[in-house]
Amino acid sequence: MGGIHFVKLFLCKVFKLEKHNHILAIESSCDDTSAAIIKDGAVLSNLTFNQSIHKHLGGVVPELASRAHMEKIYTIVDLAIKEAGISKDDIDAIAFTRGPGLLGSLIVGVNFAKGFSLAKNIPMIEVNHMKAHVLAHWSEDPKPDFPFLCLTVSGGHTQIVLVSDYDQFKIIGETKDDAAGEAFDKSGKLLGLDYPAGPVIDKLAQEGEAIYQFPKSKMQNFDYSFSGLKTSIMYFLRRELKNDDQFIADNLANICASIQQTIVDYLLDIFFRAANQLGVKNLGIAGGVSANSELRMKFQKMCKENGYIPHIPAFQYCTDNAAMIGITAYYQFLKNDFVDHSVYPMARMPLK
Ligand code: KG4
Ligand code: ZN
Helix, strand or coil, rough: HHHHHHHHHHHHHHCCCCCEEEEEECCCCCCCEEEEEEEEEEEEEEEEEEEEEHHHCCCCCHHHHHHHHHHHHHHHHHHHHHHHHHHHHHHHHEEEEECCCCHHHHHHHHHHHHHHHHHHHHCCCEHHHHHHHHHHHHCCCCCCCCCCCEEEEEHHHHHEEEEECCCCCEEEEEECCHHHHHHHHHHHCCCCCCCCCHHHHHHHHHHCCCCCCCCCCCCCCCCCCCCHHHHHHHHHHHHHHCCCHHHHHHHHHHHHHHHHHHHHHHHHHHHHHHHHCCCCEEEEEEEEHCCCCCHHHHHHHHHHHHCEEEEECHHHCCCCCHHHHHHHHHHHCCCCCCCCCCCCCCCCCCCC
Protein backbone atom coordinates (compact mmCIF):
# COMPACT_ATOMS: atom_id res chain seq x y z
CA MET A 1 0.00 0.00 0.00
CA GLY A 2 1.45 3.36 -0.99
CA GLY A 3 4.93 1.92 -1.71
CA ILE A 4 5.97 4.84 -3.93
CA HIS A 5 4.83 7.27 -1.27
CA PHE A 6 7.12 5.74 1.35
CA VAL A 7 10.04 5.54 -1.11
CA LYS A 8 9.53 9.27 -1.86
CA LEU A 9 9.51 10.08 1.88
CA PHE A 10 12.64 7.96 2.42
CA LEU A 11 14.56 9.62 -0.44
CA CYS A 12 13.60 13.08 0.84
CA LYS A 13 14.88 12.21 4.29
CA VAL A 14 18.15 10.72 3.02
CA PHE A 15 18.89 13.58 0.61
CA LYS A 16 17.42 16.21 2.96
CA LEU A 17 15.08 17.44 0.20
CA GLU A 18 12.25 19.74 1.14
CA LYS A 19 9.16 17.53 1.07
CA HIS A 20 5.74 18.99 0.61
CA ASN A 21 2.71 16.83 0.91
CA HIS A 22 -0.35 17.23 -1.27
CA ILE A 23 -3.63 15.57 -0.35
CA LEU A 24 -6.54 15.23 -2.74
CA ALA A 25 -9.76 15.23 -0.68
CA ILE A 26 -13.23 14.09 -1.78
CA GLU A 27 -16.53 14.86 -0.05
CA SER A 28 -19.69 13.08 -1.25
CA SER A 29 -21.71 12.30 1.88
CA CYS A 30 -24.98 14.00 0.93
CA ASP A 31 -25.89 16.27 -1.98
CA ASP A 32 -22.64 18.20 -2.56
CA THR A 33 -19.85 16.81 -4.72
CA SER A 34 -16.64 18.46 -3.60
CA ALA A 35 -12.89 18.12 -4.20
CA ALA A 36 -9.97 19.97 -2.65
CA ILE A 37 -6.19 20.02 -2.67
CA ILE A 38 -4.41 20.55 0.64
CA LYS A 39 -0.68 21.33 0.65
CA ASP A 40 1.11 20.93 4.01
CA GLY A 41 -2.16 21.60 5.82
CA ALA A 42 -3.15 24.68 3.77
CA VAL A 43 -6.04 24.83 1.30
CA LEU A 44 -4.89 25.30 -2.33
CA SER A 45 -8.29 24.67 -3.92
CA ASN A 46 -11.78 23.74 -2.76
CA LEU A 47 -14.53 23.30 -5.35
CA THR A 48 -18.09 22.17 -4.72
CA PHE A 49 -20.90 21.24 -7.04
CA ASN A 50 -24.29 21.74 -5.32
CA GLN A 51 -27.04 19.46 -6.59
CA SER A 52 -30.05 21.65 -7.30
CA ILE A 53 -32.16 18.63 -8.44
CA HIS A 54 -33.57 18.24 -4.90
CA LYS A 55 -34.78 21.83 -4.68
CA HIS A 56 -38.49 21.21 -5.37
CA LEU A 57 -38.55 17.67 -3.92
CA GLY A 58 -38.70 18.63 -0.23
CA GLY A 59 -35.38 16.97 0.66
CA VAL A 60 -32.44 15.00 -0.73
CA VAL A 61 -33.53 12.01 -2.86
CA PRO A 62 -30.74 9.46 -2.22
CA GLU A 63 -30.84 7.75 -5.62
CA LEU A 64 -30.70 11.06 -7.49
CA ALA A 65 -27.87 12.25 -5.24
CA SER A 66 -25.62 9.24 -5.89
CA ARG A 67 -26.18 9.44 -9.65
CA ALA A 68 -25.31 13.14 -9.64
CA HIS A 69 -22.12 12.41 -7.66
CA MET A 70 -21.10 9.88 -10.32
CA GLU A 71 -21.68 12.39 -13.08
CA LYS A 72 -19.72 15.20 -11.41
CA ILE A 73 -16.90 13.64 -9.43
CA TYR A 74 -14.33 13.37 -12.27
CA THR A 75 -14.90 16.96 -13.40
CA ILE A 76 -14.73 18.43 -9.92
CA VAL A 77 -11.49 16.52 -9.13
CA ASP A 78 -9.87 17.65 -12.39
CA LEU A 79 -10.88 21.25 -11.71
CA ALA A 80 -9.57 21.16 -8.11
CA ILE A 81 -6.19 19.79 -9.29
CA LYS A 82 -6.02 22.40 -12.06
CA GLU A 83 -6.92 25.28 -9.75
CA ALA A 84 -4.26 24.15 -7.26
CA GLY A 85 -1.66 24.38 -10.05
CA ILE A 86 -0.36 20.84 -9.53
CA SER A 87 -0.51 17.58 -11.49
CA LYS A 88 -2.00 14.22 -10.48
CA ASP A 89 1.56 12.91 -9.98
CA ASP A 90 2.17 15.46 -7.20
CA ILE A 91 -0.56 13.95 -5.01
CA ASP A 92 0.75 11.98 -2.01
CA ALA A 93 -2.52 10.67 -0.56
CA ILE A 94 -6.24 10.61 -1.28
CA ALA A 95 -8.75 11.37 1.47
CA PHE A 96 -12.46 10.62 1.35
CA THR A 97 -15.53 10.83 3.58
CA ARG A 98 -16.23 7.37 4.98
CA GLY A 99 -19.35 8.47 6.87
CA PRO A 100 -21.78 9.40 8.28
CA GLY A 101 -23.99 10.14 5.30
CA LEU A 102 -26.17 8.62 2.60
CA LEU A 103 -24.85 5.19 1.69
CA GLY A 104 -25.22 5.59 -2.08
CA SER A 105 -23.49 8.97 -2.02
CA LEU A 106 -20.64 7.69 0.17
CA ILE A 107 -20.09 4.68 -2.11
CA VAL A 108 -19.25 6.99 -5.01
CA GLY A 109 -16.55 8.85 -3.05
CA VAL A 110 -15.08 5.72 -1.43
CA ASN A 111 -14.79 3.89 -4.75
CA PHE A 112 -13.39 6.91 -6.52
CA ALA A 113 -10.71 7.09 -3.81
CA LYS A 114 -9.90 3.39 -4.19
CA GLY A 115 -9.51 3.75 -7.96
CA PHE A 116 -7.32 6.85 -7.64
CA SER A 117 -5.20 5.22 -4.93
CA LEU A 118 -4.62 2.14 -7.10
CA ALA A 119 -3.88 4.12 -10.24
CA LYS A 120 -1.36 6.42 -8.54
CA ASN A 121 -0.11 3.96 -5.91
CA ILE A 122 -0.78 6.38 -3.07
CA PRO A 123 -2.32 5.71 0.36
CA MET A 124 -5.95 6.37 1.30
CA ILE A 125 -7.15 8.29 4.37
CA GLU A 126 -10.70 7.77 5.68
CA VAL A 127 -12.32 10.81 7.27
CA ASN A 128 -15.30 11.12 9.59
CA HIS A 129 -17.54 13.87 8.20
CA MET A 130 -18.50 15.21 11.66
CA LYS A 131 -14.86 15.46 12.77
CA ALA A 132 -14.16 17.29 9.53
CA HIS A 133 -16.88 19.88 10.24
CA VAL A 134 -15.11 20.61 13.54
CA LEU A 135 -11.59 20.65 12.07
CA ALA A 136 -12.80 23.02 9.33
CA HIS A 137 -11.70 25.63 11.90
CA TRP A 138 -8.11 24.65 11.09
CA SER A 139 -8.54 25.64 7.41
CA GLU A 140 -7.50 29.21 8.11
CA ASP A 141 -5.53 31.29 10.60
CA PRO A 142 -5.87 31.97 13.47
CA LYS A 143 -6.41 28.31 14.37
CA PRO A 144 -8.11 27.58 17.70
CA ASP A 145 -6.15 26.25 20.70
CA PHE A 146 -7.13 23.06 22.52
CA PRO A 147 -9.29 22.39 24.44
CA PHE A 148 -11.87 23.58 21.98
CA LEU A 149 -15.66 23.32 22.36
CA CYS A 150 -17.61 23.16 19.11
CA LEU A 151 -21.31 23.42 18.37
CA THR A 152 -21.70 21.34 15.19
CA VAL A 153 -25.03 22.05 13.54
CA SER A 154 -25.81 20.47 10.20
CA GLY A 155 -28.68 18.88 8.27
CA GLY A 156 -28.22 15.54 10.01
CA HIS A 157 -26.50 16.34 13.32
CA THR A 158 -26.52 18.70 16.28
CA GLN A 159 -23.65 18.06 18.68
CA ILE A 160 -21.64 19.84 21.33
CA VAL A 161 -18.16 18.37 20.96
CA LEU A 162 -15.17 18.76 23.27
CA VAL A 163 -11.95 18.53 21.25
CA SER A 164 -8.74 17.97 23.24
CA ASP A 165 -6.51 17.19 20.24
CA TYR A 166 -6.77 16.56 16.47
CA ASP A 167 -7.90 13.02 17.19
CA GLN A 168 -9.68 13.39 20.53
CA PHE A 169 -13.37 14.16 20.31
CA LYS A 170 -16.00 13.74 23.00
CA ILE A 171 -19.72 14.40 22.54
CA ILE A 172 -20.99 16.48 25.49
CA GLY A 173 -24.56 16.84 24.25
CA GLU A 174 -26.57 16.12 21.10
CA THR A 175 -30.04 16.14 19.64
CA LYS A 176 -32.30 13.25 20.57
CA ASP A 177 -34.39 13.59 17.40
CA ASP A 178 -34.20 16.15 14.54
CA ALA A 179 -31.04 18.12 13.81
CA ALA A 180 -31.02 21.95 13.83
CA GLY A 181 -30.72 21.99 10.01
CA GLU A 182 -33.68 19.63 9.78
CA ALA A 183 -35.68 21.99 12.02
CA PHE A 184 -34.99 24.79 9.51
CA ASP A 185 -35.70 22.55 6.50
CA LYS A 186 -38.91 21.00 7.90
CA SER A 187 -40.25 24.38 9.04
CA GLY A 188 -39.51 25.70 5.56
CA LYS A 189 -41.41 22.81 4.02
CA LEU A 190 -44.47 23.73 6.15
CA LEU A 191 -44.14 27.27 4.76
CA GLY A 192 -43.88 26.00 1.17
CA LEU A 193 -40.19 26.96 0.77
CA ASP A 194 -37.68 25.09 -1.42
CA TYR A 195 -35.11 22.65 0.03
CA PRO A 196 -32.78 23.43 1.74
CA ALA A 197 -34.88 26.02 3.55
CA GLY A 198 -32.19 27.13 6.05
CA PRO A 199 -30.58 29.76 3.81
CA VAL A 200 -34.02 30.92 2.56
CA ILE A 201 -35.36 31.39 6.11
CA ASP A 202 -32.12 33.22 7.01
CA LYS A 203 -32.67 35.67 4.13
CA LEU A 204 -36.40 36.21 4.75
CA ALA A 205 -35.84 36.62 8.52
CA GLN A 206 -33.72 39.70 7.84
CA GLU A 207 -36.86 41.52 6.63
CA GLY A 208 -39.03 40.43 9.56
CA GLU A 209 -39.51 40.62 13.31
CA ALA A 210 -39.62 37.69 15.73
CA ILE A 211 -43.14 38.41 16.99
CA TYR A 212 -44.37 34.80 17.36
CA GLN A 213 -43.41 32.54 20.27
CA PHE A 214 -42.51 28.87 19.85
CA PRO A 215 -41.61 26.46 22.65
CA LYS A 216 -38.11 25.13 23.35
CA SER A 217 -37.84 21.56 24.65
CA LYS A 218 -36.18 21.10 28.03
CA MET A 219 -33.77 18.18 27.87
CA GLN A 220 -31.34 16.45 30.23
CA ASN A 221 -27.87 17.98 30.61
CA PHE A 222 -26.69 19.45 27.30
CA ASP A 223 -28.98 17.56 24.91
CA TYR A 224 -31.39 19.07 22.39
CA SER A 225 -34.76 18.14 20.89
CA PHE A 226 -36.28 19.83 17.84
CA SER A 227 -39.24 17.62 16.95
CA GLY A 228 -41.63 19.51 19.29
CA LEU A 229 -40.81 22.79 17.56
CA LYS A 230 -41.82 21.40 14.17
CA THR A 231 -45.13 20.14 15.60
CA SER A 232 -45.90 23.46 17.33
CA ILE A 233 -45.18 25.37 14.09
CA MET A 234 -47.50 22.99 12.23
CA TYR A 235 -50.39 23.56 14.71
CA PHE A 236 -49.72 27.31 14.79
CA LEU A 237 -49.93 27.57 10.98
CA ARG A 238 -53.03 25.36 10.84
CA ARG A 239 -54.79 27.59 13.40
CA GLU A 240 -53.86 30.85 11.69
CA LEU A 241 -54.69 29.57 8.20
CA LYS A 242 -58.20 28.64 9.37
CA ASN A 243 -58.91 32.34 10.02
CA ASP A 244 -56.91 33.74 7.14
CA ASP A 245 -55.83 31.65 4.17
CA GLN A 246 -53.26 34.31 3.23
CA PHE A 247 -51.60 34.18 6.67
CA ILE A 248 -48.31 32.63 5.47
CA ALA A 249 -48.01 34.84 2.40
CA ASP A 250 -48.75 38.04 4.38
CA ASN A 251 -46.51 37.22 7.38
CA LEU A 252 -43.72 35.12 5.90
CA ALA A 253 -40.79 37.32 7.04
CA ASN A 254 -42.09 37.56 10.63
CA ILE A 255 -42.72 33.80 10.80
CA CYS A 256 -39.19 33.10 9.50
CA ALA A 257 -37.65 35.56 11.98
CA SER A 258 -39.57 33.89 14.83
CA ILE A 259 -38.55 30.35 13.84
CA GLN A 260 -34.92 31.38 13.37
CA GLN A 261 -34.74 33.21 16.69
CA THR A 262 -36.22 30.21 18.52
CA ILE A 263 -33.66 27.79 17.01
CA VAL A 264 -30.66 30.11 17.45
CA ASP A 265 -31.44 31.08 21.06
CA TYR A 266 -32.09 27.45 21.99
CA LEU A 267 -28.78 26.31 20.42
CA LEU A 268 -26.71 29.03 22.08
CA ASP A 269 -28.39 28.83 25.48
CA ILE A 270 -27.40 25.17 25.97
CA PHE A 271 -24.00 25.58 24.27
CA PHE A 272 -22.90 28.43 26.55
CA ARG A 273 -24.17 26.55 29.59
CA ALA A 274 -21.89 23.65 28.56
CA ALA A 275 -18.93 26.01 27.96
CA ASN A 276 -19.42 27.57 31.37
CA GLN A 277 -19.66 24.25 33.16
CA LEU A 278 -16.62 22.76 31.36
CA GLY A 279 -14.58 25.96 31.71
CA VAL A 280 -13.45 25.88 28.05
CA LYS A 281 -12.49 29.28 26.62
CA ASN A 282 -12.05 28.49 22.89
CA LEU A 283 -15.47 28.12 21.32
CA GLY A 284 -16.56 27.44 17.74
CA ILE A 285 -19.59 26.83 15.57
CA ALA A 286 -19.49 24.47 12.57
CA GLY A 287 -21.67 22.72 9.97
CA GLY A 288 -24.17 24.09 7.48
CA VAL A 289 -26.31 25.92 10.06
CA SER A 290 -23.22 27.85 11.24
CA ALA A 291 -23.64 29.81 7.98
CA ASN A 292 -26.75 31.35 9.59
CA SER A 293 -26.32 35.10 10.01
CA GLU A 294 -28.21 35.39 13.33
CA LEU A 295 -26.31 32.44 14.84
CA ARG A 296 -22.95 33.93 13.77
CA MET A 297 -23.84 37.37 15.11
CA LYS A 298 -25.26 36.21 18.47
CA PHE A 299 -22.46 33.66 19.00
CA GLN A 300 -19.83 36.36 18.53
CA LYS A 301 -21.70 38.78 20.78
CA MET A 302 -22.16 36.25 23.59
CA CYS A 303 -18.47 35.27 23.41
CA LYS A 304 -17.46 38.91 23.70
CA GLU A 305 -19.80 39.61 26.62
CA ASN A 306 -18.74 36.51 28.56
CA GLY A 307 -14.98 36.42 27.93
CA TYR A 308 -14.80 33.51 25.44
CA ILE A 309 -12.69 33.34 22.26
CA PRO A 310 -15.02 32.89 19.25
CA HIS A 311 -14.08 30.88 16.14
CA ILE A 312 -16.30 30.92 13.07
CA PRO A 313 -15.24 29.28 9.78
CA ALA A 314 -15.55 31.25 6.52
CA PHE A 315 -18.82 30.45 4.70
CA GLN A 316 -17.17 28.04 2.22
CA TYR A 317 -15.96 25.88 5.13
CA CYS A 318 -19.36 25.78 6.94
CA THR A 319 -21.53 23.84 4.51
CA ASP A 320 -20.27 20.52 3.12
CA ASN A 321 -16.89 20.92 1.42
CA ALA A 322 -13.82 18.82 0.65
CA ALA A 323 -11.34 21.28 2.20
CA MET A 324 -12.48 20.23 5.69
CA ILE A 325 -11.99 16.56 4.70
CA GLY A 326 -8.47 17.37 3.46
CA ILE A 327 -7.53 19.37 6.57
CA THR A 328 -8.68 16.50 8.83
CA ALA A 329 -6.81 14.03 6.61
CA TYR A 330 -3.64 16.13 6.87
CA TYR A 331 -3.43 15.56 10.64
CA GLN A 332 -4.08 11.83 10.09
CA PHE A 333 -1.40 11.79 7.33
CA LEU A 334 1.15 13.11 9.83
CA LYS A 335 0.42 10.04 11.97
CA ASN A 336 0.49 7.61 9.00
CA ASP A 337 -3.17 6.88 9.70
CA PHE A 338 -4.01 5.17 6.39
CA VAL A 339 -6.59 2.54 5.38
CA ASP A 340 -6.35 -0.28 2.89
CA HIS A 341 -8.65 -1.11 -0.01
CA SER A 342 -10.97 -3.27 2.09
CA VAL A 343 -12.50 -0.08 3.56
CA TYR A 344 -16.27 0.33 3.04
CA PRO A 345 -18.59 3.34 3.63
CA MET A 346 -20.42 3.72 6.96
CA ALA A 347 -23.78 5.51 6.85
CA ARG A 348 -23.79 5.75 10.66
CA MET A 349 -20.17 6.33 11.51
CA PRO A 350 -19.69 7.15 15.20
CA LEU A 351 -17.55 10.08 16.31
CA LYS A 352 -14.93 8.52 18.50
O1 KG4 B 1 -23.34 20.65 6.88
P1 KG4 B 1 -24.32 20.68 5.76
O2 KG4 B 1 -23.94 21.42 4.51
O3 KG4 B 1 -24.73 19.24 5.32
C1 KG4 B 1 -24.90 18.20 6.24
O4 KG4 B 1 -23.87 17.59 6.64
O5 KG4 B 1 -26.07 18.00 6.65
O6 KG4 B 1 -25.66 21.30 6.39
C2 KG4 B 1 -26.82 21.44 5.61
C3 KG4 B 1 -27.86 22.13 6.48
C4 KG4 B 1 -29.23 22.20 5.82
O7 KG4 B 1 -30.18 21.75 6.77
C5 KG4 B 1 -29.40 23.69 5.52
O8 KG4 B 1 -30.75 24.13 5.56
C6 KG4 B 1 -28.58 24.31 6.64
O9 KG4 B 1 -27.46 23.48 6.76
N1 KG4 B 1 -28.15 25.69 6.32
C7 KG4 B 1 -28.61 26.77 6.98
C8 KG4 B 1 -27.99 27.90 6.39
N2 KG4 B 1 -27.19 27.45 5.36
C9 KG4 B 1 -27.30 26.10 5.36
N3 KG4 B 1 -29.46 26.89 8.03
C10 KG4 B 1 -29.73 28.13 8.48
N4 KG4 B 1 -29.21 29.25 7.93
C11 KG4 B 1 -28.35 29.19 6.90
N5 KG4 B 1 -27.84 30.31 6.38
ZN1 ZN C 1 -22.08 18.21 6.75
